[in-house]
Amino acid sequence: MENAEPFHDTRGFFDKIGSRIGSQAPAVAHHINPTDALLLLQNYEESEQGWFWSTDAAGNLTYITEAIASVLGGGSRALLGKSMVSLFHKTAEGDAGSRTLPFILTKKMKFNSLEVKAAASQDECWLSISGRPHHDRSGNFLGFRGSGIDVTAQRRLSLDTARLAMFDSLTGLANRASMAKKLETTLTAYRQQKRTCAVMLVDLDRFKQINDTLGHPAGDALLKQVAERLLKVVGQGGEVCRLGGDEFQIMLPDCDDRGILGDLASKIIGSLSQPYSVEGNRCIIGASVGMAISPFDGLTSEDLVKSADLALYEAKGNGRGRFRFYSKDMQQSAEDRRLLEEDLRDAIAQGALELAYQPIVNAKSNIVEGFEALVRWNHPERGHISPGLFIPIAEDANLIWELGEWAIRQACADAAKWPGKARVAVNVSPIQFANDLFPGVIDAALGASGLASERLELEITEGVFMAETNETNAMFQALKGRNVRLALDDFGTGYSSLSYLQTAPFDKIKIDQSFVRGATEPGSRNGAIITAIVALAEALGMDTTAEGIETLDEFELIRNLQVSHVQGFVYSKAVSQQVLLENLEDGQWKIEPSGPAHHRNDRLSMYRKVRMIHENHVYSIVIRNLSVTGALIDGLYDVPVGTKFVIDFGEGQLALATVTRSNGSLQGIQFETRLVSDGNGGLCTSRRVSPYLIAEAGLDVPNLPAGYVPTTKIERDSLSLPAFSTVADWTPTKARPK
Structure with a gap:
């Protein structure tokens, strides 16, 4: 090897090594058999568990194992004489090990387990090489001799492990640990620079019901679609991560404009509330968002996330499907809500709740044809509690079934005492609708009160269609078989599908007040939308009711658009059973519309x-x-x-x-x-x-x-x-x- 001549095959290489081993073997009774050593080395190469290489003093290959030569760009004959460095990629900035390969060869340094990437390989190939300089008896440098192994599989495994540590395996988003680290790093830097950073926490509403109804694989598929929608809405302006379960977090650097943040939160809620197609099923969920902004609401990541979590708790506690900004009074508000939950349990058990009834009026004749039953709670210490506050509490505390059962029973009992044939409408939550026992509740309420079934109207929101299953259709048929009326409540606030209007046996569509607000303003398209809803209802043989009408210009528009019924302050607020009986004494109540001439900004x-x-x-x-x-x-x-x-x-x-x-x-x-x-x-x-x-x-x-x-x-x-x-x-x- 003194002249470092190239070897064109393995046998020649090992013959030379063998002769050197034989000549240099010590004179002992038991020494290594050169032939056995050669066979072992040859078998090692042929097993492809590792390979050998050598260079001359200029760094050009004089030998390389045939098996690895084919990976590096040709057979061993094609590679001999080429520069060792040329066989490998110049590595990306930051990979210090591979970047020092030319330096090592130039400095004639011994090296071990240096990972390099093959330049000519079609598939990604990483090799770990070791080598040591070789000198003649006079100390003259002759080149390198070394070995190598393929570490592609190990490197991929390492990268996968590192990715799993930083990314969510289901959605591909950053995970909790990754986001926590990035948020803390960002806030630390921003404190020095006096910059702002917003954090959003997004929690999916009704996701558990999808999981329970369609199974966990469907739930996982849904979460993937949620992640895609979040990335699309947030875009390049923020970082999105999945905290776990159905919770997501968004970091928005240099953003403190609550108008912009509110618009973004509304877009997120709107996007995530659109229907999903999962394994052939149409699913509808919702979302709630809590927001906090540094440095106003916290300086550390822990404080900021805690503030956003309190805001999310407020958003979910006040009706879901909305967003909230953090404020300092939320800690007290959370405690108040906990106390209200305890009081609500007692109020239901002790019969301390009441029903009020808002007239539903024929828009042409001004004659009342029905009443919507609205739950009222007069707290002994806090006075009247808004339904927007205690109804979500009832849902979270699993009290909605008990509360709903009481409301249906009481409404039927009250309506049975009304003179005439006015109907009573009762709201039904998706939780009630999904319970197999619900038809039995209707039977018991009608039987106990003696109310004719056609005088009971059940108002059902689009939430019952969040997972269209055979059970949903069966419930509709069970209710319709009892001859009660069914109304689709808050039509247009969700993402309505004409398909379920064809299949679900509704008798009425209730047009949400959000379509009425601003309908009289120049350039508004709400009037055209209302016209389309009315035409659709008439084609399907359904009545229409416009909710929340307060001003005379809104009323005139609704009546001109042929909406059949109106409900709102323009006719009457909700009244007690006693006031209702006084006005319905003759079996008919006619109300003349009254109120402000025009709508102004809500005050x-x-x-x-x-x-x-x-x-x-x-x-x-x-x-x-x-x-x-x-x-x-x-x-x-x-x-x-x-x-x-x-x-x-x-x-x-x-x-x-x-x-x-x-x-x-x-x-x-x-x-x-x-x-x-x-x-x-x-x-x-x-x-x-x-x-x-x-x-x-x-x-x-x-x-x-x-x-x-x-x-x-x-x-x-x-x-x-x-x-x-x-x-x-x-x-x-x-x-x-x-």
């Missing part, structure tokens, strides 16, 4: 104390009502029209406002920037002032890192006299300070 009546800032002074005032564009405030006297204020709603929410009308202590104000929905029927500012800026203004901010000290303090002595007097210190004889 939330409230009594909310906030701060109002004018120049260097802060006043305490009360908001009487609030809309997206303005508010009615109470607390300052004789404020000129055109005066500009900053309204401080708390938690960094500042809104610039201008006084548009003034009457004594009451002022109407208009916001410079519209407020946005908080996802729960309330309003909030689109953006908030960073707590870092608030601290720099001299105010304490508990959410900031320990040791962060405000840089300035407000000097009270520098403040001028207030421009306006408050109601508390004003009297008719006291002049307003100048």
Whole structure:
């Protein structure tokens, strides 16, 4: 080997090695048989468990095992004389081991288990090579001799293991551990840069029922489709991960605009609520979203996710299918809801709930033809509790079956006492509808009350079609066989399918009030949609009822579009059984429509104390009502029209406002920037002032890192006299300070 001549076959290579082994073998009684050694090496090569190679002093191949030569781009004869380095890819930046191969060969260094990627292989092939420099007796470098093994399978396994550690195996999304690490890294960097980051938690509604009905394989297939939809909606603006089960998390760097976040949450809810096709079955689920934004709602990943989780809990607790932003009062709200659950159990057991009845009126004759039964709860300490609050609590606490059974029984008993033939409509939850015992509940209620079955109308939402199965069709047939009427409630709020209108035996379609709102505004398409629904209902022999009609212009539109029945404040609010009997005494109740001429932006009546800032002074005032564009405030006297204020709603929410009308202590104000929905029927500012800026203004901010000290303090002595007097210190004889 001193001349490092190339060997063109294995035999020649081993003949040379054999002669050297024989010549260098020590003179001992028992030494290695050169022939056996050669055979062992040859068998090792032929088994393809490993291979050998050698180079000359210039780094060109002088020998390579035939089996590996075919992988590296040809037979051994074709490769001999080629550079060893040329057989392998230059590795990607960051792979230090493979990047040092040329360096190692140049420096004539010994090396072991260096992983390199074959350049000419059609399939990905990784090899682990070892080698040591070879010198003659004079110390002259002659080249390298070495060996190698194929580690492709091991490398793939390692990569798969690493991927499983960071990604969800079902959906391919990042997993909980991966997202937690990335979120913490992002927030740590953003704290230094004073940047914002939003987190969304998405929880699927009614997913468990799909799993229970169609099985876990169908549930897994559904989760894959959910992941695809989330990626499509979020796009490049955020990172999506699956936390486990039916929970997902989204990280949105540099996003704190609650208007944008609310729109994105609405798109997510809308997208995930569209029907799915799973193993030939049509499935419908929903989604709820909780959101928190750093640094406002938490600085660490743990705090931020906890805040988002509380917001999600609020979203699910207030009716599902909605979003909520975190606010500081949610911790107390969660505790209040837990206490309400206990009280609700007692209220159902003790018969402390009541039913109120809202008239359903013939739009042409103004004559009441039916009533919708609405559950009311007058809490002994908290007063009237909204159904939007306690109905979701009943669903979460598995009380909805008991509550629904009571409502049907009571409604039938009350309706049996009404003079005339007015119908009573009762809402049925998907949980009730899916229970095989439900027809028996109807039988018991009708039998105990003596009410004619055709006077009972069951209002069913599209949620019953979330998994169209034989059981769904069987339940429809069982109910229709009892001659009760069936109404499709909230039509248009889900993702309605004409197919189930053909198969389900509905007698009525109830048009949701969301189609009525804004239908009279120029450019609205809602009128065309309502016309199509009416035509569809007439073609299928169904009645129509428009819900939530409040103004005269909405009423005229609905009547002109031939909607057969109307329900809403334009006729009457829900009334007690006693008031109903008084008005229905002659067996007929005729109501003339009345109300505002036009609909205006929804105004939330409230009594909310906030701060109002004018120049260097802060006043305490009360908001009487609030809309997206303005508010009615109470607390300052004789404020000129055109005066500009900053309204401080708390938690960094500042809104610039201008006084548009003034009457004594009451002022109407208009916001410079519209407020946005908080996802729960309330309003909030689109953006908030960073707590870092608030601290720099001299105010304490508990959410900031320990040791962060405000840089300035407000000097009270520098403040001028207030421009306006408050109601508390004003009297008719006291002049307003100048």
